Amino acid sequence: MNCRFCGKPLTHELINLVNAPPSNAFLTREQLNEPEVFYPLKLFVCDDCFLVQIDEYKKSQDIFSAQYVYYSSFSTTWLQHAKNYVDTMIDRFGYDRNSQIVEIASNDGYLLQYFQEKGIPTLGIEPAEGTAAVARQKGIETLGEFFGRKLAHRLVAQGKKADLLIGNNVLAHVPDLHDFVAGLKIVLKSQGVITMEFPHLMQLVDDCLFDMIYHEHFSYLSFMTVQLIFRHHGLELFDVEDLPTQGGSLRIFARHSEDSARSISESVAAHLERELSKGLKTIAYYEDFQNRADRIKYDLLEFLIEQREAGRKVAAYGAAAKGNTLLNYCGIRKDLIPFVVDISPHKQGKYLPGSHIEVVSEAEIRRLQPEFILILPWNIKEEIMAQLDYIRAWAGKFVVPMPRMQVIP
Ligand SMILES: [Zn+2]
Numbered sequence: 001m002n003c004r005f006c007g008k009p010l011t012h013e014l015i016n017l018v019n020a021p022p023s024n025a026f027l028t029r030e031q032l033n034e035p036e037v038f039y040p041l042k043l044f045v046c047d048d049c050f051l052v053q054i055d056e057y058k059k060s061q062d063i064f065s066a067q068y069v070y071y072s073s074f075s076t077t078w079l080q081h082a083k084n085y086v087d088t089m090i091d092r093f094g095y096d097r098n099s100q101i102v103e104i105a106s107n108d109g110y111l112l113q114y115f116q117e118k119g120i121p122t123l124g125i126e127p128a129e130g131t132a133a134v135a136r137q138k139g140i141e142t143l144g145e146f147f148g149r150k151l152a153h154r155l156v157a158q159g160k161k162a163d164l165l166i167g168n169n170v171l172a173h174v175p176d177l178h179d180f181v182a183g184l185k186i187v188l189k190s191q192g193v194i195t196m197e198f199p200h201l202m203q204l205v206d207d208c209l210f211d212m213i214y215h216e217h218f219s220y221l222s223f224m225t226v227q228l229i230f231r232h233h234g235l236e237l238f239d240v241e242d243l244p245t246q247g248g249s250l251r252i253f254a255r256h257s258e259d260s261a262r263s264i265s266e267s268v269a270a271h272l273e274r275e276l277s278k279g280l281k282t283i284a285y286y287e288d289f290q291n292r293a294d295r296i297k298y299d300l301l302e303f304l305i306e307q308r309e310a311g312r313k314v315a316a317y318g319a320a321a322k323g324n325t326l327l328n329y330c331g332i333r334k335d336l337i338p339f340v341v342d343i344s345p346h347k348q349g350k351y352l353p354g355s356h357i358e359v360v361s362e363a364e365i366r367r368l369q370p371e372f373i374l375i376l377p378w379n380i381k382e383e384i385m386a387q388l389d390y391i392r393a394w395a396g397k398f399v400v401p402m403p404r405m406q407v408i409p
Contacts, residue, residue: 001056003046004219005177005229010044012283014052015210015290017041020328021353023214023321028350036353039215041325045286049228052201052220052286054213077383079110081245086114093193095120095164102155102162102187104147105170109135116140123160125151148176152183161189168197169246171226172219181233184254191261194235194254201225202275203248205285207403208292211326211376212246222280223250223271230254239265247379247403297330299405304336313370314399316340317384319347319359323376326401328354337374341365365391372407374399 001010019038027036042055089095097119103112106124108131115122116139124142126132135142145151155161165188174180184194201222204212212220227237239253250271255262279285307314316323319342327337332355339360340352347359365373365388373388375381378400385398385408398408 001044003049003051004053005051005225005232006046006049008046008048010046010053012045012047012286013290014043014045014286015213015293016043017210017213017325017329020214020325023216023324023353025353026319026347026350026359027353027356032351032356038354041213041215043213043220045283047283049225050222050281051225051229052222054215054218075380075383077380078245081243082111083114086111086118089164089195090115090118090120093164097121099163100160100189101164101166102160103166103168105167105173106135106140106142107131109138109140109142111166111168112140113138123155148179148183149186150183152186155187160187161192162187163189163192165192165194166196167194169199171196171198172217172221175218177219177229178233181229181235185233185235185256188235188256190256191259192255193262195251196226196254197243197245197249197251198226199246200242200248200250202278202280205280205289206278207247208289208296209247209402210289210293210296210329211322211402214321214325216321221250222275223252224275224280226250226252227268227272231257234258236264237268238262240267240271245379293329296402296405300326300330300401301332301336303399303405303407304332307372308336312372313338313368314372314374315365315368315370316357316374316376317388318342318375318377319344319352320377324352324354326376327352327357333357339364339368340376362388369394370396372397372399374401376401378402 003010020041021036021038043052045052099120101115101120101122104125106112106126112122112124122140124135124140125147126142127146129144132142132144198221199212201220230237234257235254236257237252237254241251243249243251314337316337319340334357337357340357341362342359348361350359375384375398381400400406
């Protein structure tokens with residue numbers, strides 16, 4: 001198999017998580033009696049452009065009908081993050097009612113709503129129909145399609161080009177990077193700005209965040225590799241910021257290569273230098289990843305088995321993609337974790353793919369009073385601990401599995 005960006009043969013494995021069902025394929029009780037499809041889950045690093053990427057596997061159209069991952073319930077932390085972003089962008093670039101904002105993977109309008117409030121024209125692009133419909137109810141114009149060259153050309157033909165083009169947590173989920181980035185170039189106004197957020201590969205490797213790996217997450221991106229990809233398509237990165245989201249993300253700012261009026265910030269060179277000095281351009285940097293992931297697995301299993309032997313209950317919180325990768329790679333089943341709590345009513349009453357642990361409502365925590373709550377979306381642990389603060393009434397404790405196993409009283 002070859003690199004999905006530069007086309008060189010891939011020979012270096014980053015990690016082999018062996019196999020897993022699609023992370024969002026929640027099961028009904030009836031489906032527990034049916035065979036379940038597992039796909040190989042393995043990452044490679046290209047020794048030429050250093051793009052970390054998923055192995056190719058046989059896709060089932062039924063299961064992978066949508067490439068963008070749908071975040072069903074936005075946390076309050078995330079909404080605040082979106083609102084702050086909108087205020088900052090308006091301050092910095094001066095958008096007003098004559099501007100056009102376009103967001104790819106706009107979901108239910110969680111972000112565009114804040115531009116809308118200020119009377120700034122917006123367009124959302126969101127292929128998941130249910131979510132797109134929610135956005136339209138809020139009055140946000142939303143196209144129910146995937147983004148690429150084809151859609152970009154059509155928008156241009158309709159006179160729609162972007163002053164600001166946004167994509168949060170979408171770049172990593174795009175199967176055809178070339179088609180997607182070429183589309184960005186087409187639909188961007190000559191003085192327009194692109195911002196994209198994605199989990200930073202350096203954080204993933206440094207902290208061994210292997211639970212960020214799942215089939216729908218095709219690319220694992222560093223700043224230097226994104227710069228290569230954007231340059232290849234006539235786009236230049238002119239600024240970059242570190243964000244605390246997803247255990248450590250980057251927000252990049254891009255413009256047309258020929259738009260020299262916008263100068264390149266010093267943080268661009270600083271970010272490249274930081275990645276170089278860490279060794280992101282050497283294969284050695286990636287070599288110990290599997291061993292470190294296995295250490296996290298053994299620590300979690302030791303803890304769970306110890307509690308099980310002592311007759312103490314450990315419940316999990318947050319039925320999201322990242323939790324499924326962790327539970328499946330560790331081989332955890334309901335003997336070690338009897339139930340997982342999620343606030344989404346669509347998931348309650350269903351079972352996690354692979355591990356078959358039942359998803360229940362928060363009422364079960366109060367009823368069964370588990371001694372420990374394992375927080376699967378550890379990246380928003382502060383918010384979850386505040387929400388479940390009442391478990392301290394029965395001396396309940398929180399457990400965070402990543403980046404290192406931690407018990408929080
Ligand atoms: Zn490559």
